[in-house]
Amino acid sequence: MENLGALAVLLAFCLAVFAILAGFVGGWKRNAFLAHAAGRAVYSVWILLTVAASVLVYSLITGDYRFAYVAEHSNRAMPLMYKFASWWGGQEGSLLFWSWLLSCYSAVVVFTNRRRHRSMMPYVIGTLMMTQCFFLIMNSFVASPFKMLAVGRTIQAVADGNGLNPLLQYPAMAIHPPMLYLGYVGFVVPFAFAIGSLITRQPGDEWIYTTRRWALVTWLFQSTGILLGAGWAYAVLGWGGYWAWDPVENASFLPWLSATAFLHSVMMQEKKGMMKVWNMVLVSGTFFLCIFGTFLTRSGVVSSVHAFAQSSIGPWFVGFLAIMVAGTLYLILDRLDYLKTESRLESVISRESSFMFNNLILVAACFSILWGTLFPVISEWATGEKISVGKPFFNRINIPIFLFLLFLTGVGPLFAWRRTSLESLRRNFQWPLVAGLVLVAGLIAAGMRAPFALTAFGLCLFVAWTIVAEFYKGARAISAKTGGNLLAGAYELTRRNQRRYGGYIVHMGIVVMFVGFAGSAFNLDSTVEVNKGDAFSIGHYQLRVMDLTSGDNDNYAWNRAAIDVNKDGAPLGVFYPERRFYKSGERQATSEVAIRRRLNEDLYLNFAGMSDDNQRAVIQAYVNPLVSWIWIGYYVLLFGTLACLVPSKVRLQYARTQVLGVKKKAYAPAEK
Amino acid sequence: MHRLKSSLLVLVVAAVCLGQAPNPLANPRVRRLGDQLMCLCGCGATITGCNMLGCSHSKPAREKLLAMVNAGMSDSAILDSFVQEHGVEILAKPPAQGFNLLGYVVPFIGIAAGLAFVWLVIKRFRKPLAVAGGPEIDDAAFASYQAQIEKDLEKLDR
Numbered sequence: 001m002e003n004l005g006a007l008a009v010l011l012a013f014c015l016a017v018f019a020i021l022a023g024f025v026g027g028w029k030r031n032a033f034l035a036h037a038a039g040r041a042v043y044s045v046w047i048l049l050t051v052a053a054s055v056l057v058y059s060l061i062t063g064d065y066r067f068a069y070v071a072e073h074s075n076r077a078m079p080l081m082y083k084f085a086s087w088w089g090g091q092e093g094s095l096l097f098w099s100w101l102l103s104c105y106s107a108v109v110v111f112t113n114r115r116r117h118r119s120m121m122p123y124v125i126g127t128l129m130m131t132q133c134f135f136l137i138m139n140s141f142v143a144s145p146f147k148m149l150a151v152g153r154t155i156q157a158v159a160d161g162n163g164l165n166p167l168l169q170y171p172a173m174a175i176h177p178p179m180l181y182l183g184y185v186g187f188v189v190p191f192a193f194a195i196g197s198l199i200t201r202q203p204g205d206e207w208i209y210t211t212r213r214w215a216l217v218t219w220l221f222q223s224t225g226i227l228l229g230a231g232w233a234y235a236v237l238g239w240g241g242y243w244a245w246d247p248v249e250n251a252s253f254l255p256w257l258s259a260t261a262f263l264h265s266v267m268m269q270e271k272k273g274m275m276k277v278w279n280m281v282l283v284s285g286t287f288f289l290c291i292f293g294t295f296l297t298r299s300g301v302v303s304s305v306h307a308f309a310q311s312s313i314g315p316w317f318v319g320f321l322a323i324m325v326a327g328t329l330y331l332i333l334d335r336l337d338y339l340k341t342e343s344r345l346e347s348v349i350s351r352e353s354s355f356m357f358n359n360l361i362l363v364a365a366c367f368s369i370l371w372g373t374l375f376p377v378i379s380e381w382a383t384g385e386k387i388s389v390g391k392p393f394f395n396r397i398n399i400p401i402f403l404f405l406l407f408l409t410g411v412g413p414l415f416a417w418r419r420t421s422l423e424s425l426r427r428n429f430q431w432p433l434v435a436g437l438v439l440v441a442g443l444i445a446a447g448m449r450a451p452f453a454l455t456a457f458g459l460c461l462f463v464a465w466t467i468v469a470e471f472y473k474g475a476r477a478i479s480a481k482t483g484g485n486l487l488a489g490a491y492e493l494t495r496r497n498q499r500r501y502g503g504y505i506v507h508m509g510i511v512v513m514f515v516g517f518a519g520s521a522f523n524l525d526s527t528v529e530v531n532k533g534d535a536f537s538i539g540h541y542q543l544r545v546m547d548l549t550s551g552d553n554d555n556y557a558w559n560r561a562a563i564d565v566n567k568d569g570a571p572l573g574v575f576y577p578e579r580r581f582y583k584s585g586e587r588q589a590t591s592e593v594a595i596r597r598r599l600n601e602d603l604y605l606n607f608a609g610m611s612d613d614n615q616r617a618v619i620q621a622y623v624n625p626l627v628s629w630i631w632i633g634y635y636v637l638l639f640g641t642l643a644c645l646v647p648s649k650v651r652l653q654y655a656r657t658q659v660l661g662v663k664k665k666a667y668a669p670a671e672k
Numbered sequence: 673m674h675r676l677k678s679s680l681l682v683l684v685v686a687a688v689c690l691g692q693a694p695n696p697l698a699n700p701r702v703r704r705l706g707d708q709l710m711c712l713c714g715c716g717a718t719i720t721g722c723n724m725l726g727c728s729h730s731k732p733a734r735e736k737l738l739a740m741v742n743a744g745m746s747d748s749a750i751l752d753s754f755v756q757e758h759g760v761e762i763l764a765k766p767p768a769q770g771f772n773l774l775g776y777v778v779p780f781i782g783i784a785a786g787l788a789f790v791w792l793v794i795k796r797f798r799k800p801l802a803v804a805g806g807p808e809i810d811d812a813a814f815a816s817y818q819a820q821i822e823k824d825l826e827k828l829d830r
Contacts, residue, residue, distance in 0.1 A: 353794060360790050363786065372775070379772060383770070385761075388764060388765075527695050527703075620697075
């Protein structure tokens with residue numbers, strides 16, 4: 001048992017090496033036997049890694065404290081769910097989780113394409129297994145989760161383990177890392193197809209059609225992971241916020257941004273045969289950013305509260321990234337002839353141009369966040385002086401960029417493909433623009449002075465109006481034709497072009513989220529030291545401490561406050577913020593905040609600790625306007641993405657609007 | 673003058689520490705200034721935002737901030753004092769001068785370069801394709817083809 005996991009990982013590594021060789025040689029020599037064997041090796045890697053993962057999970061659940069990993073990240077008092085979540089709670093286990101997920105994805109890719117892309121698949125397998133091989137090197141030789149505790153040459157178990165980091169013992173946190181990993185790992189698949197397409201010099205867009213859904217599903221996982229992380233930070237960390245621009249948060253956001261750019265620019269390739277090189281760059285960039293994100297979390301290059309313990313695996317990641325970047329760059333430059341654009345732009349004011357600007361701003365946002373994340377390292381290297389780059393820096397740089405992106409979200413769909421007449425522009429822009437400006441004027445008149453929030457609210461209405469107008473125009477035309485109502489018309493409209501209208505719903509989700517983000521400009525907060533019976537207030541809320549209690553169980557000790565809350569005199573009930581001190585490990589404290597969630601604002605109460613003299617409770621109270629809209633926006637985004645994934649009722653054929661060899665006859669006056 | 677200020681500061685800090693100290697974060701100015709200073713305990717939060725229990729950095733820093741605020745020091749003098757003690761690492765955003773200026777301008781230089789690049793691409797892609805030697809057609813036929821193309825494209829997904 002104790003050697004089974006390590007042996008399975010080692011065998012998987014050997015088979016991954018075989019799959020790389022069989023894939024590339026089989027593809028190059030057009031040897032069907034080798035290509036087929038590469039596919040079978042992928043299935044075998046999946047089986048072996050499932051065995052290895054099962055051994056680790058079994059050991060975590062049963063508490064086999066002979067394993068160093070189990071002793072470090074699990075303990076007897078933890079609930080079953082968190083024992084399972086310990087699989088990805090530490091460095092070694094999470095690397096095995098990465099490998100296992102990639103093996104699952106790879107097996108699905110091989111199975112679903114077993115009768116397709118015969119020339120490209122061996123290279124796709126080779127590329128997938130190269131990534132797999134890298135992670136298996138980590139699992140086997142650098143950070144093995146199957147190391148045993150021993151005294152001398154005798155394997156020995158400890159009585160109990162340290163337990164999972166208490167901050168991770170929260171339901172959303174049990175799902176958040178797998179979601180992010182599903183995102184990170186999933187982007188390997190479009191990248192592998194892109195490389196396969198480059199190597200085999202595919203003239204068409206086959207890789208785009210094949211990986212479109214992969215990219216979208218992966219993007220959805222990444223979005224879910226990011227939002228779950230934000231939700232976790234909001235509910236567990238106790239500082240009243242959901243995003244701190246922490247390097248590890250940024251690392252998850254970077255590939256999301258580049259993948260979003262890819263999902264947009266890919267439409268240009270499908271519809272117009274344009275931006276082929278750019279799509280290769282974006283899909284590769286997204287993959288590199290995924291690896292970079294994994295590296296950032298683990299290398300200790302930047303300090304982060306989220307990061308795993310500093311380890312020596314950084315150089316391995318840098319080496320792997322360097323090899324992959326160099327190889328991809330060579331392939332793209334060598335195959336430029338196959339990536340020539342098929343169409344020309346007919347007008348600057350067109351959907352095509354708006355896609356280019358959208359891509360530019362998404363990539364700029366990605367770059368600025370990457371730059372901010374790495375700037376402390378760059379600055380220290382250049383000047384020898386340590387600096388910090390915190391939330392104020394990121395907000396200052398990124399808020400204008402994201403507001404411009406929001407503006408483009410509204411503008412893009414108003415432009416037609418090929419060209420847009422000024423009359424059409426006026427017609428489409430007029431009312432959304434007026435509505436946005438009227439809202440801003442109204443808010444200023446009402447006393448609002450925060451410029452970014454005002455701009456955000458104005459833009460949100462502008463974009464929402466354009467999206468609703470798009471649905472309304474289409475639904476009205478359909479309902480006029482079919483005699484149904486507008487709702488049925490909107491449903492039919494979406495069914496006819498799932499991707500387009502699903503995309504609009506996703507845009508609406510982003511708008512709703514921006515409403516939530518803009519609300520943060522009006523946050524209120526207060527910190528008080530209170531005794532039983534004390535009262536304080538924040539905003540419209542009056543709070544009175546009814547009781548202060550403490551206690552403990554097997555896993556943690558706790559302090560709890562019972563706070564009676566009134567709003568403008570009306571009773572809202574009693575809230576119980578709690579502070580926990582976990583017994584295992586370093587007796588880390590966590591917050592169980594009490595939140596009253598409403599659409600207009602959240603009341604957020606955090607038991608921050610006891611005062612210096614241990615006589616009074618320190619309570620932090622926050623009023624966070626509009627936060628709920630962020631979570632609602634996510635559900636809209638989820639619904640829109642799922643709508644995009646459903647096949648359209650009507651199969652659309654996109655015409656490439658290229659002018660083909662027809663010459664107009666030279667002008668000659670007509671003869672009488 | 674400087675010594676007088678320092679002595680005053682020490683007195684105020686001592687008085688605050690000896691007495692029953694109110695929570696510094698109850699003071700709005702402390703909160704605002706604390707948001708411009710990073711907690712150096714490794715939590716990645718600002719001095720206001722750090723909620724580590726008994727944090728070895730944010731807790732004394734808040735108390736010092738309160739003492740300075742109560743002593744009537746200006747915002748810039750307070751921030752300068754923290755920079756002198758801990759270096760620029762304490763600032764939540766680096767000062768926009770010297771090498772650190774790059775931190776602020778490079779993203780926007782990148783956007784400007786990107787805009788220029790997109791403009792060049794648009795200009796290049798707008799050049800008409802060389803027309804291949806196809807059959808010659810007269811005005812009426814050309815107009816009818818063009819009308820048909822426009823009609824077909826209208827029907828297509830925009």
